[in-house]
Structure formats: structure tokens, C-alpha cells
Amino acid sequence: MKSSPFLVVFFMLVTSVLVAQNSAKEVLFTIDEKPYFTDEFVRVYNKNIDLVKDESQKDLNQYLELFVAYKLKIAKANKLGLQNGQQYINELKSYRGQLSKNYTSDSKVTKALIEEGYNRMQKEVKAAHILIKCDENASPEDTLKAFNQALDIRKRIVSGENFEEVAQQVSQDPSAKENKGNLGYFSAFRMVYPFETAAYTTKVGEVSKPVRTRFGYHLVKVLDVRENRGEVTVAHIMVLKPQTITPEITAKITSTIKDIYAKLKQGESFEALANQFSEDKNSAPKGGVLPRFASGQLSSEIFENVAFGLKNAGDYSEPFESQFGWHIVKLLEKHPVKKLEEMERELDTKIRKDDRSRIITNTLNAKLRTKYKVVRNEKLYTKIKASVTDKYYTGEWKLPEDTKEFDAELLKVENKSITGSTFLQELNSKQKSKLAIKPISKLIDNVYTSFVDGQLNTYYNDNLETEFPEFANIVEEYRDGLLLFDLMEKEIWNKAKQDSIGLKKHFEANKANYQWKNRVEVVTVSSAKEDFVKKAMKLLKSDVKLDDIKAKLNTKDAVNVMIKEEILEEGDATKKIAFKVGLSEIYKDKDFYYVNKVIKVIPAGPKTLEETKGRVINDYQQYLEDNWVSELKKEFKVNTNTAVFEKLKATMKK
CATH class of the missing domain: 3.10.50.40 (Chitinase A; domain 3)
Incomplete structure (x- = not known):
């Protein structure tokens, strides 16, 4: 009766947004002086018309009634303050965050990465590697040292030394001592992206140049390539x-x-x-x-x-x-490996969790740097740099005791101001990463670049509703759906379940709607072996008790028969039951044999409230909701602009 906001809202949220017919934006109606416009009505009507099964709801007059009723309920929800509930706020934030992912990545880059990943998945590469460890945040000197070490090892192998023997001697991957660097066969998304790229772009029998990953530098030798076995x-x-x-x-x-x-x-x-x-x-x-x-x-x-x-x-x-x-x-x-169209969503998820996501992020960052104007307070930036000492490298640097002088605007993204104190906090949090970039001024510049990218992304995300009208529409519809769900729970669902007097009264007034058909009380015995059903049939003929039948035919080690007692209603096509007292013939259905014994036939008649309570509650909820709209029209003042509606109808019918 209440599973999700989607089942509540009469116009359901769908992924595609159909373009509304062209019409000037005019006030269609007001609720307590709040205007609702023609463009929203047209958009919602067009988007949902194919989902509506009731032909009456396709009538524009009828649809306007539904639309006004819906907006009345939202007005009531806001009046009750349901929009301030923490659960509502969290759920809307979560949904918006999920939806925004479609707008905060470069679709062309994502598509290219999906196609690249899928093409690579058609093959499996067998490779071995040698690892020289190097931390992601290592100093330039240490990074160069590790790179040169890997380069020297490659020269040894290219000059004729055995890769496996060298791997056992020098690789800093602990498993190399046992597997000689052999990683076996793998396909796309099994290894970190740079390593995968080296494996898929190096010819069989050759050794790649040093490849940098978050683990260090690798030399990758491709041993074999074969078709993906799925x-x-x-x-x-x-x-x-x-x-x-x-x-x-x-x-x-x-x-x-x-x-x-x-x-x-x-x-x-x-x-x-x-x-x-x-x-x-x-x-x-x-x-x-x-x-x-x-x-x-x-x-x-x-x-x-x-x-x-x-x-x-x-x-x-x-x-x-x-x-x-x-x-x-x-x-x-x-x-087998699925087709590309079957895997696109799965591959998109993998890419977002993979090193590939950095490519998407970097592409978006580059676009946002061009899109938005960023102005920096150079004087304040210089003061911030002077406040950070080399103690930063050991994690001993502390924020200035008095940060008031840094509370001024450090940078401005369009019309959004970000203070120097905010950047100082960012620097402080990054201290835990133990960045090794030297000198300290260069490290601060590096952190600042990432900080600006973060602020650009935040600004962009916060303004998605302005940038993309369809995004604003979907978020608004979901927002209303959540509010309506909470409102219905408060005003209708809970009331229907708790109002026992009203529920009983509704049941008594509508008893004709809650009737049993003819029913039978039946015992069914089943077994995978026909002989045991034959034995059970004889025992049923002799009116042996069901527990005694189980005791005679089942053993400690084997359950030979199953016995089920139930009451079935006429019209249950899934059961082969004769509606007369007595024993059926043995019959087979799929892998099992059955025999039925009808104990008694129960004639058609009225149901009790307990027997049909779920359906009565559902009907009572609908009754309450139908009357509730009338009450809302009394509570709120609704004015429809008839002239605008008639003009709109004429436009939409063309």
C-alpha cells in the first residue's frame, strides 16, 4: 500500500524528458496566491500522457483537476513543515547527488573510455611484471631514482637476461619470489588502469617501458594474448x-x-x-x-x-x-562476454570506481576553468604561503592561532566568495597526506590548484538547476514526490490503519465488495516417487491421521512424502482440485506425483473484516483520499485562469 514515492505521484518520474509543446509561460492557476505556470502543466502532461491508462485522465479538463489536486497536497505538505524533516532532507540530497553524476562528467570522454574498456574485454592478456616501489607522493628525487632503477632493469632484460630470473632477484612485489612475476591471464578492469594499458599496448614477447601506478614503477612483459573466455x-x-x-x-x-x-x-x-x-x-x-x-x-x-x-x-x-x-x-x-549495449551501465560504474575516473575529472576541471571566472587575492595568497613552514612535511605545522586576518576573500568563483581561512583548513587537512613536493611554496601551489578545482566543481554542482532546466524539473518532481509520500503516510495511510471505528464502518457499508467464492478444505500429499503417493492414497482412504501417514512413510534419513493442508478458493487455476468431498486420482505435475483429499466444501459467503483487512484498509485509504481533496479545496484558495486554460487547450490540440 505504500512502497515508494513513485507509486504515490500520479505523474511518475521517468528518465527521458519529453519536450513540451511551445507555449508562452503564463499563470494557469494560483493556490493561496502562489502561481503555477502553463509551461509546467504542458511539460508534465506530455511526459506522462503515454503512462496514463485511464482515458479520462488524457482529457485536459480532467488532467487539470488532477494537477491542481496534486499541487494542493504539496501545498499542504509545505504548510505542515514536512520539507524540514531530516529524513526528507537527506533523501532528497542523496537523490540529487546520484542524479548530478550525469551532469558532472564529460559524456564524450566517458563514452570513449567505455568503448575502450569493452574492446579490451574481448581479449585476455597473460603478463608478468617487475615492480620498483615508489609512493604516489614521493619527492621528485625519489621518483627519478625509482624510474632510473626500472630503466636500468629493462636494459638488462632487453640485452638478453631472463625476465623471470631478474624478477626473482629485484622485483619488490613479494609474490615475485614464488611466481617469478607471472600474473596469469586477466582482462580489462582487473588491474590498475596504467598497468592495464601497458599490458594491452605491448606486443607479445616484449617488455614495456617503466609504467607509473600508485604502487610504483612496473616493467610489464606480455606473455600471451587470447580471446576472452567470459x-x-x-x-x-x-x-x-x-x-x-x-x-x-x-x-x-x-x-x-x-x-x-x-x-x-x-x-x-x-x-x-x-x-x-x-x-x-x-x-x-x-x-x-x-x-x-x-x-x-x-x-x-x-x-x-x-x-x-x-x-x-x-x-x-x-x-x-x-x-x-x-x-x-x-x-x-x-x-560469454555480453554485448556493449548490455554492459554500458556496468562499465560506466566500473569506470567511476577506476583510475579512469581521473581522466573524466581532469577533463571536466579543464572545462570549468574556462567556463567560470576565477579571481585571486594575490596579497592574501602570499601571506598564506608565508604562514606555512617546513614543519608541514613532518605533520607538525599548526594553523595560525589567530585566523581573523585570513578571513578575507582569497578567491572568487563568479559571484561566490571563498575565504583564505577556508584554504588554510584545506592545507591543514592535506597535511595528513604527507605530500613530499619541495620547496614548500611549490607544495602550496599544488594544493591550491586542487582546491580551486574543487571549488569550481562545487560551484558548478550547486548551480546545475540554473545550467540545466531538465535537471531542475526532475529534482523538483522528486522533491514533490517525497513530500507527497510523507504527507500521505501522515494524513491517509496511518489514519486508515489506526482508525479502527472508521475502518469497521467502511467495511459494514461495503460488505458486498468483500465476498468469498466457493472454497474447499483440502489435504495434498506429494512425492518424487509414485509408489509412496499410492501408499499415502490408501492411508488417506482409511482416514489415517496425517501425522501417522508421515510417520509410516518418512524415515529418519529420507522424507518420502510432503503433506500440505490448505483452503482454496474457486478459480485458483494453479491447483487441480475437484470441488467435492473425496479423494482424487494420482496425477503428475513436473517431477512430482500428487493426490488430493477434499475434506469439506465451504459455500460462497461474506468475508469477515479480519479475513480481508488488507483490502479494506486499501479501499478506506482511497475513500479518505478522495474526500481529502475536497477538504483541501476548502482550506486553500484556488483560482484558475480560465481564459489562459482555454487558449492553452487550443494550442495543445493542434
């Missing part, structure tokens, strides 16, 4: 490899996995065997089913290759060994 869903049975391995233990484990395999070959259920014998505690209770995965997501390349090597759903592998134990893998489903 993802798979598999189940497995696993016997764990113990910490201590002896020939006897190995023989015992291999014997166990072979015995399980033999049971599979004899036709026993994979799921049941996984549940009983698999030592993977996470997947065993689920029949051995693992979450779907792609190449490079598991820690075992052998396991991945076996899984992807299975051809048809239901196929299972012979026992094989990985570094974790012995497995038998069953293929459940293959998931």
Missing part, C-alpha cells in the same frame, strides 16, 4: 591437501577422490556427493557451487583451465590436483 559457474568436490604430505597420505587422498569419481560415473548425484564429501566448507552445503568467475580471479590457473575446458553444462572433469588439493569440477553454466 565467465563460468561451476561446482566442485574438493579433498584438501594436508600440511604434511607423505606417500601414504597422498595415496589415501587420491584413493578418496577416485572413489568419489567412480560414484559419479555410476550415476550418483554430484550435488549430494559434494555435500557429503567435499572439504570446501563454503561450497559443500550448496552442492559444491562456486560464485561465477573469470580468468585470473582464482588463485589456481590449473583450476580455471579445467573449468573453462568443460564444454557442456552438466559435464564434469576427471580428478585433478591443484596447489590446494584434489578436485572434480562440474560445469553449470558458461557466461
Whole structure:
């Protein structure tokens, strides 16, 4: 009865905004002297006309009535102060933030990144790397040192030294000692973006130039490229490899996995065997089913290759060994790479969480620097720079005790003023990042540039309603929808549930609307095996109690029959029930056999209030709402400009 604001508002929020017919903006009606204009009415009508099923609501006169009623409710919500509720404020802010993402990124750049990511996803790259660590905020000297170190290592490899051996010797990736830098196969979005780019742009067998990521400098060697295998869903049975391995233990484990395999070959259920014998505690209770995965997501390349090597759903592998134990893998489903149009939203989300997002941010920042005028107070900026000492590098710098002299305007973005104190606070918060840029004046310039970009973005975001009328319209509609939702809850929904006297009175006045059809009280016995249903049928004929039937046919180890007691109404097409007392024939539906016993037939008749309370509450709510609009028209003064409406109708009908 109340699931979301969208179900409340008679004109629903939709993603596309249809262009309103051309009409001059005039006052269509007023509510307590507040004007509502023709352009909004036309826009809302055009946007929602195809969603309206009731033909009467397509009539412009009728639609105006609905529109006025809607605005009356919003006026009431504002009069009650619902717009000041914290939950409402938070929800509107959250929605606006989500919606603004479509306006605060460069669509062309985003589209190009989506296409690039999708094209890369068609292939899987097998690569190895050597890492020389270098902090993101390292000083220029340390950065150059790490770069030159990586460059020297590359020269050694290009001159003929073995990449794997060099990786074991010098790579600062701890795993290199074991895997010799080999990262296996991966596809787009599996690695940080600069690393991914190097892997996808370096030829097979070659080593990239030093590539900078947030971890340091990498040398990437591409070992192979193949078609993307997509993802798979598999189940497995696993016997764990113990910490201590002896020939006897190995023989015992291999014997166990072979015995399980033999049971599979004899036709026993994979799921049941996984549940009983698999030592993977996470997947065993689920029949051995693992979450779907792609190449490079598991820690075992052998396991991945076996899984992807299975051809048809239901196929299972012979026992094989990985570094974790012995497995038998069953293929459940293959998931090929989707089409671009199916993945656009998913890829857009990945890009926003990825290093690629920096490209989008930088592009927008460059546009905003051109779009808006920024003026800086050079005298105050110089004073701020003089107040920051080299203690900043050790995190010991403190804000000036008296910041009043910095409260003046430091910069102005269009008509928005930002004080020097605000920038000082930014500098103070950035101190935790331990920036290593030297000298200190250069560090402050760097922080200032980011600060200005942040202020430009804030200004742009705060003025989206001015920049984009369609954005303002959508936010306003959502705002009204939230208010109406809260208002309906307060004035209608809660009242209908709490007003027990009014509810009962409404039920008594409308009893004819709440009637049962013919019903039957029935017992249904089901089983996967026909023999057990036949046995149950005999027991039902003999009027054996249901608990006794269960006790006779079910055992401690096996539930052979299920028994269900229910009352069914005439017209329930999902049940094969005869509306007469007695026992049915045995019938099969899908994989189960059934028999029904009708205990009694209950003739049609009126429902009690408790039996239909949900529907009565819903009807009572509608009754209250219908009468409520009449009361609102008395509470608020509504004046419709008839001449303007007639002129508008003539324009809209053309």
C-alpha cells in the first residue's frame, strides 16, 4: 500500500524528458496566491500522457483537476513543515547527488573510455611484471631514482637476461619470489588502469617501458594474448591437501577422490556427493557451487583451465590436483562476454570506481576553468604561503592561532566568495597526506590548484538547476514526490490503519465488495516417487491421521512424502482440485506425483473484516483520499485562469 514515492505521484518520474509543446509561460492557476505556470502543466502532461491508462485522465479538463489536486497536497505538505524533516532532507540530497553524476562528467570522454574498456574485454592478456616501489607522493628525487632503477632493469632484460630470473632477484612485489612475476591471464578492469594499458599496448614477447601506478614503477612483459573466455559457474568436490604430505597420505587422498569419481560415473548425484564429501566448507552445503568467475580471479590457473575446458553444462572433469588439493569440477553454466549495449551501465560504474575516473575529472576541471571566472587575492595568497613552514612535511605545522586576518576573500568563483581561512583548513587537512613536493611554496601551489578545482566543481554542482532546466524539473518532481509520500503516510495511510471505528464502518457499508467464492478444505500429499503417493492414497482412504501417514512413510534419513493442508478458493487455476468431498486420482505435475483429499466444501459467503483487512484498509485509504481533496479545496484558495486554460487547450490540440 505504500512502497515508494513513485507509486504515490500520479505523474511518475521517468528518465527521458519529453519536450513540451511551445507555449508562452503564463499563470494557469494560483493556490493561496502562489502561481503555477502553463509551461509546467504542458511539460508534465506530455511526459506522462503515454503512462496514463485511464482515458479520462488524457482529457485536459480532467488532467487539470488532477494537477491542481496534486499541487494542493504539496501545498499542504509545505504548510505542515514536512520539507524540514531530516529524513526528507537527506533523501532528497542523496537523490540529487546520484542524479548530478550525469551532469558532472564529460559524456564524450566517458563514452570513449567505455568503448575502450569493452574492446579490451574481448581479449585476455597473460603478463608478468617487475615492480620498483615508489609512493604516489614521493619527492621528485625519489621518483627519478625509482624510474632510473626500472630503466636500468629493462636494459638488462632487453640485452638478453631472463625476465623471470631478474624478477626473482629485484622485483619488490613479494609474490615475485614464488611466481617469478607471472600474473596469469586477466582482462580489462582487473588491474590498475596504467598497468592495464601497458599490458594491452605491448606486443607479445616484449617488455614495456617503466609504467607509473600508485604502487610504483612496473616493467610489464606480455606473455600471451587470447580471446576472452567470459565467465563460468561451476561446482566442485574438493579433498584438501594436508600440511604434511607423505606417500601414504597422498595415496589415501587420491584413493578418496577416485572413489568419489567412480560414484559419479555410476550415476550418483554430484550435488549430494559434494555435500557429503567435499572439504570446501563454503561450497559443500550448496552442492559444491562456486560464485561465477573469470580468468585470473582464482588463485589456481590449473583450476580455471579445467573449468573453462568443460564444454557442456552438466559435464564434469576427471580428478585433478591443484596447489590446494584434489578436485572434480562440474560445469553449470558458461557466461560469454555480453554485448556493449548490455554492459554500458556496468562499465560506466566500473569506470567511476577506476583510475579512469581521473581522466573524466581532469577533463571536466579543464572545462570549468574556462567556463567560470576565477579571481585571486594575490596579497592574501602570499601571506598564506608565508604562514606555512617546513614543519608541514613532518605533520607538525599548526594553523595560525589567530585566523581573523585570513578571513578575507582569497578567491572568487563568479559571484561566490571563498575565504583564505577556508584554504588554510584545506592545507591543514592535506597535511595528513604527507605530500613530499619541495620547496614548500611549490607544495602550496599544488594544493591550491586542487582546491580551486574543487571549488569550481562545487560551484558548478550547486548551480546545475540554473545550467540545466531538465535537471531542475526532475529534482523538483522528486522533491514533490517525497513530500507527497510523507504527507500521505501522515494524513491517509496511518489514519486508515489506526482508525479502527472508521475502518469497521467502511467495511459494514461495503460488505458486498468483500465476498468469498466457493472454497474447499483440502489435504495434498506429494512425492518424487509414485509408489509412496499410492501408499499415502490408501492411508488417506482409511482416514489415517496425517501425522501417522508421515510417520509410516518418512524415515529418519529420507522424507518420502510432503503433506500440505490448505483452503482454496474457486478459480485458483494453479491447483487441480475437484470441488467435492473425496479423494482424487494420482496425477503428475513436473517431477512430482500428487493426490488430493477434499475434506469439506465451504459455500460462497461474506468475508469477515479480519479475513480481508488488507483490502479494506486499501479501499478506506482511497475513500479518505478522495474526500481529502475536497477538504483541501476548502482550506486553500484556488483560482484558475480560465481564459489562459482555454487558449492553452487550443494550442495543445493542434
